[in-house]
Amino acid sequence: MSVTCPVGHKNASGASFCSTCGAAIAARSTSDEAKQPRQGIGCAGIGCLAIIALGIVGIISIAVSGANRDSSGPDMDAAVVTCQSLVKDNLKAPSTASFPYVPSYSGRVISGEVDAENGFGAKIRSSFQCTLVDDERVRLDYLR
Structure with a gap:
């Protein structure tokens, strides 16, 4: 069996110095060689x-x-759609209505904005608020 110096030259087993370059060869015990990698x-x-x-x-x-x-509570997505429908029903030109933002809701109150033409044909932005009266009924509080 041979040993290798730090430079990489092969030497006879038990050599303390490399026969080629003279570098010191570290002594290795036979138990180190017998160890398997973990x-x-x-x-x-x-x-x-x-x-x-x-x-x-x-x-x-x-x-x-x-x-x-909890599936027993109100369906707020359906309430928002109902609120938007109530808003459109109260406009002068409901076919021109567009909701620039998704209406927000807090508890049972839904609020948002709608863009629609007024009686003179000018597009204006109005705010609205609806209240969820019970799990199925929605009331339009204001449209200004």
């Missing part, structure tokens, strides 16, 4: 496992929160 998942493997575990927990929490959503 096999394991390492830090990168543990990091990947942690990311996978967090992903699974996230998917489960989303599924559980969706299943626990």
Whole structure:
């Protein structure tokens, strides 16, 4: 068996110095040579496992929160559509109505803006507010 110097020259086993360049050769015990490289998942493997575990927990929490959503409350998306319909019904030219922003709602109150032509044909922006009276009825509070 041969040993290699730091420069890379092969030397006879047990040599303390390289026969080619004279560099010192570190003594190696036979127990070091007999050791096998350690096999394991390492830090990168543990990091990947942690990311996978967090992903699974996230998917489960989303599924559980969706299943626990209270379906007995009012359907606010339908209430917004009903409110927009009430606004159009109160305009001079309902066919010209456009809602530049998605109406917002807080609790049972829906508010937003509408662009429509007035009686003179000029396009103006008006604000509106509706209230959800119960789970199915919507009332137009104002259109100004």
